[in-house]
Amino acid sequence: MPELPEVExxxxxxxxxxxxxxxxxxxxxxxxxxxIGVDPETLLGSRVGSVxxxxxxxxxPLEGRGGLLLHLGMSGSxxxxxxxxxxxxxxxxxxxxxxxxxxxxxxxRFGAVVWAxxxxxxxxxxxxxxxxxxxxxxxxxxxxxxxALSGRRVAIKQALLAGDIVVxxxxxxxxxxxxxxxxxxxxxxxxxxxPRADKLATAVRTVLGQALEAGGTTLRxxxxxxxxxxxxxxQAQVYGREGESCRRxxxxxxxxxxxxxxxxxxxxxxKR
DNA sequence: AAGTGGACCTGCTAGC
DNA sequence: TGCTAGCAGGTCCACT
Numbered sequence: 001m002p003e004l005p006e007v008e009x010x011x012x013x014x015x016x017x018x019x020x021x022x023x024x025x026x027x028x029x030x031x032x033x034x035x036i037g038v039d040p041e042t043l044l045g046s047r048v049g050s051v052x053x054x055x056x057x058x059x060x061p062l063e064g065r066g067g068l069l070l071h072l073g074m075s076g077s078x079x080x081x082x083x084x085x086x087x088x089x090x091x092x093x094x095x096x097x098x099x100x101x102x103x104x105x106x107x108x109r110f111g112a113v114v115w116a117x118x119x120x121x122x123x124x125x126x127x128x129x130x131x132x133x134x135x136x137x138x139x140x141x142x143x144x145x146x147x148a149l150s151g152r153r154v155a156i157k158q159a160l161l162a163g164d165i166v167v168x169x170x171x172x173x174x175x176x177x178x179x180x181x182x183x184x185x186x187x188x189x190x191x192x193x194x195p196r197a198d199k200l201a202t203a204v205r206t207v208l209g210q211a212l213e214a215g216g217t218t219l220r221x222x223x224x225x226x227x228x229x230x231x232x233x234x235q236a237q238v239y240g241r242e243g244e245s246c247r248r249x250x251x252x253x254x255x256x257x258x259x260x261x262x263x264x265x266x267x268x269x270x271k272r
Numbered sequence: 273a274a275g276t277g278g279a280c281c282t283g284c285t286a287g288c
Numbered sequence: 289t290g291c292t293a294g295c296a297g298g299t300c301c302a303c304t
Contacts, residue, residue, distance in 0.1 A: 002298085073281095090282085111298090154274080220283095
């Protein structure tokens, strides 16, 4: 589900409310991607710090007691609740605090909650260590993108998705950014010209920024921590639009498979 | 080093 | 109505 905009929208929706809260209890449901790596008892009484995001991960500092790295996987969402309803079948992590309950709901359980003594400590350091630049980092530009793509023979779409050059664009926004930049998703990464790299870097930032403003994309079940859905799906130019006509030129949008993921593009607007 | 495919797990939908 | 195949917003890991 969640790409960078959804994760950031989620973060913004509860970070202020939970900051300073005292942890009063933890509940673990079915296993997530990895074990949490800490005895939950040892976290009781700690105070929640300022929630940070890196890529599609959230870092929840617990002052004096390290912190928790959260990932929403494909189907995860967080809710910050006043009440404490009984956990449902897909509620696999609860962080009870004196200001509310932070609950992770994740049917597919590709998400994760992992403890580390610090952001720089294992296993978090390794998970975050391979990540590329933040898209809104001023160092992320056409020059950086172009240099990072050199020598890569994979298709540009897959290079964007890999997350080791720039983070945050998942399947929806990688497709949308390539459309905005007019680039065929099958183009070998290293063949992207410098001017087109400028265009693509701008497109990535623009698309993610627009999605952020729209509150993210709600295809099925994305909600922020207060249950609010996103609306970027209304603005999607290509994602999920196979067979429909391109909003720019009218050509039928195509769907292909790259690296076992669907790619949507306009065969007329997007060139090699 | 970079690329590929499989793995993780559940739910929904289209089609028969 | 009921079953099945295919698809889904992510990313790690083993292998070539």
